[in-house]
Amino acid sequence: MRVAILGATGAVGRTMLQVLEERGFPADEVQPLASARSAGTTLRWRGRDWTVRMPGPGAFLGCELALFSAGAARSREWGPRAAAEGALVVDNSSAWRMDPAVPLVVPEVNGAALRERPLGIIANPNCATIQLVLPLAALHQAAGLTRVLVTTFQSVSGAGHRGETALDAELAGGHSPDTPFPGPIAGNVIPWIGPRGADGWNEEERKVREETRKILELPELRVAATCVRVPVRVGHSIAATVELARPLAPAAARAALQAWPGISAPDTGADPLPRDVAGTDLVQIGHLRADPDDPRVLHLWIVADNLRKGAATNAVQIAERLVEPAGGRP
Amino acid sequence: MRVAILGATGAVGRTMLQVLEERGFPADEVQPLASARSAGTTLRWRGRDWTVRMPGPGAFLGCELALFSAGAARSREWGPRAAAEGALVVDNSSAWRMDPAVPLVVPEVNGAALRERPLGIIANPNCATIQLVLPLAALHQAAGLTRVLVTTFQSVSGAGHRGETALDAELAGGHSPDTPFPGPIAGNVIPWIGPRGADGWNEEERKVREETRKILELPELRVAATCVRVPVRVGHSIAATVELARPLAPAAARAALQAWPGISAPDTGADPLPRDVAGTDLVQIGHLRADPDDPRVLHLWIVADNLRKGAATNAVQIAERLVEPAGGRP
Numbered sequence: 001m002r003v004a005i006l007g008a009t010g011a012v013g014r015t016m017l018q019v020l021e022e023r024g025f026p027a028d029e030v031q032p033l034a035s036a037r038s039a040g041t042t043l044r045w046r047g048r049d050w051t052v053r054m055p056g057p058g059a060f061l062g063c064e065l066a067l068f069s070a071g072a073a074r075s076r077e078w079g080p081r082a083a084a085e086g087a088l089v090v091d092n093s094s095a096w097r098m099d100p101a102v103p104l105v106v107p108e109v110n111g112a113a114l115r116e117r118p119l120g121i122i123a124n125p126n127c128a129t130i131q132l133v134l135p136l137a138a139l140h141q142a143a144g145l146t147r148v149l150v151t152t153f154q155s156v157s158g159a160g161h162r163g164e165t166a167l168d169a170e171l172a173g174g175h176s177p178d179t180p181f182p183g184p185i186a187g188n189v190i191p192w193i194g195p196r197g198a199d200g201w202n203e204e205e206r207k208v209r210e211e212t213r214k215i216l217e218l219p220e221l222r223v224a225a226t227c228v229r230v231p232v233r234v235g236h237s238i239a240a241t242v243e244l245a246r247p248l249a250p251a252a253a254r255a256a257l258q259a260w261p262g263i264s265a266p267d268t269g270a271d272p273l274p275r276d277v278a279g280t281d282l283v284q285i286g287h288l289r290a291d292p293d294d295p296r297v298l299h300l301w302i303v304a305d306n307l308r309k310g311a312a313t314n315a316v317q318i319a320e321r322l323v324e325p326a327g328g329r330p
Numbered sequence: 331m332r333v334a335i336l337g338a339t340g341a342v343g344r345t346m347l348q349v350l351e352e353r354g355f356p357a358d359e360v361q362p363l364a365s366a367r368s369a370g371t372t373l374r375w376r377g378r379d380w381t382v383r384m385p386g387p388g389a390f391l392g393c394e395l396a397l398f399s400a401g402a403a404r405s406r407e408w409g410p411r412a413a414a415e416g417a418l419v420v421d422n423s424s425a426w427r428m429d430p431a432v433p434l435v436v437p438e439v440n441g442a443a444l445r446e447r448p449l450g451i452i453a454n455p456n457c458a459t460i461q462l463v464l465p466l467a468a469l470h471q472a473a474g475l476t477r478v479l480v481t482t483f484q485s486v487s488g489a490g491h492r493g494e495t496a497l498d499a500e501l502a503g504g505h506s507p508d509t510p511f512p513g514p515i516a517g518n519v520i521p522w523i524g525p526r527g528a529d530g531w532n533e534e535e536r537k538v539r540e541e542t543r544k545i546l547e548l549p550e551l552r553v554a555a556t557c558v559r560v561p562v563r564v565g566h567s568i569a570a571t572v573e574l575a576r577p578l579a580p581a582a583a584r585a586a587l588q589a590w591p592g593i594s595a596p597d598t599g600a601d602p603l604p605r606d607v608a609g610t611d612l613v614q615i616g617h618l619r620a621d622p623d624d625p626r627v628l629h630l631w632i633v634a635d636n637l638r639k640g641a642a643t644n645a646v647q648i649a650e651r652l653v654e655p656a657g658g659r660p
Binding site: 201230232239289292297 | 479481483501512513514517518519520521522526529530531539552554556558560561562563567569571580599600601603604605606616617618619620621622623624627629631
């Protein structure tokens with residue numbers, strides 16, 4: 001099996017190659033694809049060097065799978081072409097996520113949605129949304145979700161290599177002219193991720209709302225997010241308030257979370273911190289407590305590695321389901 | 331007039347001296363007081379050096395006012411003694427805040443509460459609470475508050491010099507053995523400020539709830555906070571969700587905020603960031619928007635300098651009211 005990786009030299013693309021190798025994904029070959037700037041360089045995978053090429057006609061022929069993480073514009077351009085050349089596309093950009101013909105999947109939550117993929121394209125959700133929907137699904141099953149309010153603390157790697165470069169430059173006393181942030185990020189926090197709409201909501205906040213509703217299949221769910229960039233290298237954190245249809249004590253909530261695949265919610269009293277979860281694949285929960293005024297409301301802290309579970313690992317988990325014998329290829 | 335400053339060498343104490351000088355406070359002399367470690371050193375104020383002493387019997391005699399910022403234990407010890415020696419005490423610690431006989435005051439919100447001070451002690455609220463209650467008061471007047479949900483992004487200077495030293499040491503690649511934080515703070519965010527109770531709530535979160543209710547004189551108000559330390563030097567930020575009794579459009583909310591003393595809420599589209607507000611005295615509001623599901627719910631971003639408006643400036647503003655001719659001394 002041959003797997004193409006579009007955007008292979010980016011922060012998520014490199015992590016995809018790493019996760020494919022770590023998990024023993026049943027591929028024999030990879031085809032790294034990237035822009036002209038990287039074409040001709042090589043990437044290491046399973047002890048071999050693989051030459052990076054630019055995507056072009058025929059680039060996906062012979063590839064059963066294509067993992068994309070090169071931005072929405074390239075996904076719109078190359079998604080249908082890769083599918084036409086026979087590759088199943090797992091796309092990490094926002095290009096296809098809200099298309100009704102494209103499943104938007106977190107395998108532990110709505111893996112069954114992978115069965116219907118008429119375009120041959122599957123979307124990987126927004127990084128903050130992935131780590132949010134796992135505990136939401138567990139709590140919904142336990143007591144019925146009615147409303148979700150979140151504030152995110154999103155690491156600079158969520159903005160790719162440029163984000164990490166900007167933080168490094170500022171910590172060294174300089175400034176990156178190519179920064180993706182609207183102000184200094186070192187020693188700062190910035191409530192602006194993505195362009196702001198006329199209604200005052202930022203694109204990232206809109207994604208968290210819309211994608212959460214789609215993945216959970218709760219199209220009317222009340223969801224509001226405030227998305228904030230923080231000077232953390234890797235690891236997104238979320239402070240969440242969850243309103244439920246029925247009362248749910250913290251101990252019962254913790255049991256429901258612990259029983260859900262992909263979640264770690266130990267009762268240690270120590271909260272997961274982004275610096276500790278970087279490099280891991282579980283969504284980690286802490287600071288779980290009951291609202292002082294309403295037993296149907298819980299507050300919790302949700303941390304995950306945004307490059308791994310928030311992007312590459314989730315995409316590879318989707319790919320694993322697609323190639324499972326039971327999953328059935330089209 | 332002579333003013334004693336207990337904890338004069340701390341982060342807030344030094345800022346108190348600076349703010350007294352900047353605002354032309356009508357004092358002729360200051361008496362800096364601190365622990366044995368600092369006694370005998372001098373502090374500059376109005377072009378003169380003032381010798382730091384340790385507090386002891388008689389230390390407050392001849393002082394009309396005493397501003398305290400030396401922690402709750404010292405405030406409990408020295409508050410009643412300073413009052414007995416004739417000084418009106420403005421205390422920045424948590425020691426007296428919830429005492430029914432002690433007014434807890436943000437002058438722009440409940441300055442009238444200063445009239446009744448049977449112990450001769452007035453409490454300065456928690457730093458995050460001060461910047462929160464200004465916009466809450468404005469929105470309450472406009473449409474009636476019913477519920478407040480906040481997530482804070484609190485700077486290391488909120489933990490005093492030790493907090494700043496810990497961040498500096500870590501940014502330099504080291505570690506401060508005296509760190510007040512339960513984990514590394516550089517490149518991290520930590521949802522733990524103050525000891526955690528058996529119910530899972532941290533002390534800072536409890537303070538925000540209880541003090542907000544007391545200052546706004548809304549003892550039943552639903553308030554829930556998640557308080558998080560972030561690697562910012564000075565400047566606390568708050569993401570707030572405010573539920574109101576009546577619908578309030580963002581434009582009307584902004585007008586109410588702009589009309590309130592002590593608030594800046596310009597309609598520029600650019601949000602206030604903690605690095606920009608450090609050194610200023612206004613509470614700055616941005617990212618104001620209507621909830622997508624309920625016109626009685628607003629979301630906003632609130633930033634202020636935690637050492638100034640969140641501590642020293644608010645204490646000096648209280649002191650100004652106390653010495654105003656119309657305020658009347660007891």
